[in-house]
Amino acid sequence: MNSMNQSIANEVPSEDESPVPVAESQPTDTVIEEGKTVGKPFSDNAKFSLRDVEVFYGQSRAIKKISLDIARNQVMAFIGPSGCGKSTFLRCLNRMNDSIDICKVKGSLQLDGQDIYDSKRDVVELRARVGMVFQKPNPFPKSIYDNVAYGPRIHGLANRKADLDEIVESSLRKAGLWEEVKDRLEATATGMSGGQQQRLCIARAIAVNPEVVLMDEPCSALDPIATAKVEELIAELSESYTIVIVTHSMQQAARVSHRTAYFHLGHLVEVNETNKVFTSPEHELTESYITGRFG
Amino acid sequence: MTDQRSQAEIVRQSLKRRYRKERRFRAYGILAIGVALSALVILFTDIIGKGYTGFMKTSVTMEVSLDGDMMYLDDPTDSRQLKMADFVEPLVQALIKELPSATEQDRDDVRGLINPYASVTLRDALKENPDWLNTTRTMTFLSHTDVDVYVKHAGDAAYSIKLNDQQKAWADELLERGVIETSFNDTFFSGGDSRDPSKAGILGAIVGSLLTMFVTLILSFPIGVAAAIYLEEFAPQNKFTDFIEVNINNLAAVPSIIFGLLGLAVFINLFGMPRSVPVVGGLVLTLMTLPTIIISSRAAIKSVPPSIREAAEGVGASKMQVVLHHVLPLAMPGMLTGSIIGMAQALGETAPLLLIGMVAFIVDVPGGFFDSATVLPVQVFLWAGSPELAFIERASAAIMVLLTFLISMNALAIWMRKRLERRW
Numbered sequence: 001m002n003s004m005n006q007s008i009a010n011e012v013p014s015e016d017e018s019p020v021p022v023a024e025s026q027p028t029d030t031v032i033e034e035g036k037t038v039g040k041p042f043s044d045n046a047k048f049s050l051r052d053v054e055v056f057y058g059q060s061r062a063i064k065k066i067s068l069d070i071a072r073n074q075v076m077a078f079i080g081p082s083g084c085g086k087s088t089f090l091r092c093l094n095r096m097n098d099s100i101d102i103c104k105v106k107g108s109l110q111l112d113g114q115d116i117y118d119s120k121r122d123v124v125e126l127r128a129r130v131g132m133v134f135q136k137p138n139p140f141p142k143s144i145y146d147n148v149a150y151g152p153r154i155h156g157l158a159n160r161k162a163d164l165d166e167i168v169e170s171s172l173r174k175a176g177l178w179e180e181v182k183d184r185l186e187a188t189a190t191g192m193s194g195g196q197q198q199r200l201c202i203a204r205a206i207a208v209n210p211e212v213v214l215m216d217e218p219c220s221a222l223d224p225i226a227t228a229k230v231e232e233l234i235a236e237l238s239e240s241y242t243i244v245i246v247t248h249s250m251q252q253a254a255r256v257s258h259r260t261a262y263f264h265l266g267h268l269v270e271v272n273e274t275n276k277v278f279t280s281p282e283h284e285l286t287e288s289y290i291t292g293r294f295g
Numbered sequence: 296m297t298d299q300r301s302q303a304e305i306v307r308q309s310l311k312r313r314y315r316k317e318r319r320f321r322a323y324g325i326l327a328i329g330v331a332l333s334a335l336v337i338l339f340t341d342i343i344g345k346g347y348t349g350f351m352k353t354s355v356t357m358e359v360s361l362d363g364d365m366m367y368l369d370d371p372t373d374s375r376q377l378k379m380a381d382f383v384e385p386l387v388q389a390l391i392k393e394l395p396s397a398t399e400q401d402r403d404d405v406r407g408l409i410n411p412y413a414s415v416t417l418r419d420a421l422k423e424n425p426d427w428l429n430t431t432r433t434m435t436f437l438s439h440t441d442v443d444v445y446v447k448h449a450g451d452a453a454y455s456i457k458l459n460d461q462q463k464a465w466a467d468e469l470l471e472r473g474v475i476e477t478s479f480n481d482t483f484f485s486g487g488d489s490r491d492p493s494k495a496g497i498l499g500a501i502v503g504s505l506l507t508m509f510v511t512l513i514l515s516f517p518i519g520v521a522a523a524i525y526l527e528e529f530a531p532q533n534k535f536t537d538f539i540e541v542n543i544n545n546l547a548a549v550p551s552i553i554f555g556l557l558g559l560a561v562f563i564n565l566f567g568m569p570r571s572v573p574v575v576g577g578l579v580l581t582l583m584t585l586p587t588i589i590i591s592s593r594a595a596i597k598s599v600p601p602s603i604r605e606a607a608e609g610v611g612a613s614k615m616q617v618v619l620h621h622v623l624p625l626a627m628p629g630m631l632t633g634s635i636i637g638m639a640q641a642l643g644e645t646a647p648l649l650l651i652g653m654v655a656f657i658v659d660v661p662g663g664f665f666d667s668a669t670v671l672p673v674q675v676f677l678w679a680g681s682p683e684l685a686f687i688e689r690a691s692a693a694i695m696v697l698l699t700f701l702i703s704m705n706a707l708a709i710w711m712r713k714r715l716e717r718r719w
Contacts (some may be wrong), residue, residue: 096608101532124613132609138602140621150620151610201606208610 032267035065038282039272041261043069047212047242048093053107055088055097062088065107066268068261075234075243077253077274080263081289086246087216089263092116093244094130094214095123111212128155131205135217137197139189139204144181147189147200148172151208167207175203176233195226202233206241213237215245219252231256250290254278262286342698346691352480352493353443355409355469356435359389361421363429371425382414382421386436393474394465404462408469410437412494437482438475440493440685442466446477447688454684483692487658488674492685495678497693499660503573503653503668504642504700506661510577511584511641516634518581519588523630526589527596528618547586554583555647563651570652571667579651580641587640591633595626628715635708639701645672671697 035052042049046069055063063085070076070093078086088097095116097103109116116126128151139147148168151157158164168185172178177199181187189200198218205213215234219227234243234256247253253260253274260277262270262285270277270286281287363369365388368380383406390405391397397405413436420434421427438446441457445466448454458466469475486496530536558579562568568575599622607617648654653669654677661668669677671693678690 094609096605099604099608124611127609127611131611132605134602134605134609136602138600138606140603140606141625150607150612154610154612154616154620204606204610 032264032269035067037067037268037271039270041068041271043071045072046070047072047112049110051108053092053109055092056104058102062266064266068268068271070242070244071259072242073238074258075238075245075256077257077260078246078263079250079253079260084263085266086263090214090216090244090246094127094132096132098123128208129210130212130214131208131210133201133205133213133215133218136221137194137201139197139200141188141190143186144189144200145185148203148207151204155208157208171203171207174206174237175199176229177203195222195229198222198226198230199233212242215243217246217248220248262289342691342694346688346695348447349688349692350480350483351447351477352482353438353446353475353477354435355438355475356433357389357393357474358431359385359434360431361385361427361429368428371421371428377418377422382417386413386417393469404459407462408439408442408465410439410493412491413437437493440491442475443493444685446470446475487660488656489658492683492689495689497671497674497696499657500669500671500674502660504670506573506664506668507576507580507670508638508642510574510664511580512638514577514581515584515588519585520592520630523589523592523596524618527593543586543589547590551583551644552646552650554579555650557582558647558651569665571655572665573661573668574664575651576648576653576670579647580644583644583647584637584641587637588634592630595629596622598629599625628712632708632712635704639704643672643697643701645676648673
């Protein structure tokens with residue numbers, strides 16, 4: 001997993017690290033104390049427990065001493081202005097940053113009490129447990145069936161065709177796509193609409209039956225109707241999966257998540273129950289952001 | 296207000312200049328394409344104009360009386376007798392019979408109308424059909440190359456006609472009566488090289504080319520693709536891989552004759568492999584084609600969108616699975632296109648093959664990878680350098696065959712790219 005494609009290396013940081021001019025109205029006098037998070041960052045029922053996490057891109061420090069628990073079977077939303085490090089942080093949770101040579105992760109990141117970045121930890125096994133849905137729908141240029149069946153196939157989850165058919169059907173049903181595509185499973189996935197493609201990607205992610213699903217702005221390329229469908233889906237999935245979603249839409253965070261974490265310039269400023277964050281934020285940066293004063 | 300008007304004026308004036316520039320630029324482009332196209336048209340007209348006669352042969356059809364006494368032959372199954380027998384006499388007698396004005400004294404001139412290899416044709420026919428002895432048969436033989444040239448190029452100043460006036464008159468007479476006629480030159484596609492232009496064919500060169508290309512393909516494609524995948528997907532980015540990359544790019548620019556020298560020094564002198572064989576030719580062309588295939592394969596791998604890799608990694612595919620299941624299928628059209636273009640380049644390559652001895656005069660069609668052989672472009676080179684004028688049209692015809700192969704390979708590359716290209 002060490003080899004790196006330059007194009008990826010260049011592309012991913014640029015998306016998150018580009019110095020987006022944070023609006024002038026930003027309260028510049030506010031000092032963020034490193035490693036200090038207001039609200040309730042910790043949980044008794046933690047799926048992930050992350051302590052003093054730092055992420056470096058070469059010399060620059062993208063994530064600055066973040067400590068956070070992500071609770072089991074809950075939807076956790078990461079919000080914050082562009083370039084605040086929320087996507088970078090999300091990608092640490094299933095080691096997607098491994099493919100970037102210059103990216104280094106420090107601190108303790110545990111999934112069910114086991115270290116994610118342990119040298120003995122197999123990244124393939126980790127990703128089978130922690131699935132991911134990306135910002136842009138990225139179905140494989142294969143049939144709808146093969147897209148969903150790909151994960152179970154490579155992990156050897158189904159030995160018989162009938163088992164595989166069942167996994168495909170149940171995943172597509174969970175993703176709310178079955179009724180739309182059941183007659184054209186052999187059609188190529190790239191011919192679907194954007195919203196259908198994104199739900200297909202979710203079906204593909206849950207087909208390997210992961211414990212956690214990470215979603216990196218899953219609705220940013222979708223229209224409102226498709227967004228509503230994906231949000232419905234997230235609410236349903238949260239019954240059986242732990243979900244972490246990065247979003248730019250505060251309404252979306254408010255609608256789908258149980259807890260919300262507010263990131264700012266690589267710091268984790270505030271974590272709390274979603275309704276608390278949006279009704280009575282404790283930190284002035286959070287308040288400025290959710291009231292739209294910058295961001 | 297005045298400011299605005301003057302600004303509009305300035306823009307209008309600059310517009311005029313900009314459009315003029317654009318028109319001029321377009322004219323340069325059209326001119327360039329015109330020059331390129333006319334060069335192509337001149338090339339094709341010249342080659343086709345010179346070469347189409349190469350696809351025609353001149354033959355003589357006549358009644359030959361296979362008299363055993365005349366040939367000193369009474370048992371065609373006896374190979375010793377076949378060796379001693381005279382197969383020229385029946386041909387001369389048959390022609391004299393066709394030509395009322397010819398007598399026994401003209402036998403040398405008459406003999407000059409028929410191909411020297413016709414007696415071999417007659418011998419082989421008798422060997423196969425011993426019961427033809429002492430019968431009269433209607434048979435077709437190649438004409439003499441001089442007759443062939445006379446029939447095809449009688450008025451052409453570029454060709455010197457070697458027939459004397461008597462022979463010319465006979466040739467005209469026989470042509471009128473249909474004894475001598477031109478037809479499609481199947482000999483050209485069914486024989487190997489020959490000293491006699493009428494008998495020379497390109498089958499040997501085509502088979503040699505195919506054998507050489509086969510060796511080149513099965514070596515260069517897997518090696519090139521594997522090297523590209525390793526460099527692109529697995530190799531660490533460091534000084535050493537940078538060094539390799541620079542050198543691969545350099546190798547692509549090395550003149551091909553250098554690869555020929557390398558092949559001579561390494562494969563033939565060091566490893567003791569035989570000269571003139573398709574295996575060595577294939578090895579040399581592999582060295583020459585590899586950089587092209589590696590560079591185009593790497594470009595194809597690079598063009599696979601990162602989102603597809605991420606998607607596969609996201610569901611837990613290992614590095615190898617990402618490469619085999621996703622990167623390779625998506626990069627395959629580009630890899631194949633690059634390889635076919637590399638192969639087409641190798642098919643037209645002459646210089647390195649001269650150095651490893653594939654320029655030898657080889658009559659037999661090669662039967663395997665270790666038989667002496669030559670290839671199409673080298674055959675063209677040999678014929679084009681031949682003093683006999685009749686070889687010029689053969690060379691042009693061989694060029695047409697070679698171009699047909701090259702154009703169909705390029706067409707195949709385009710078709711494959713269109714066919715296999717997938718959208719995402």
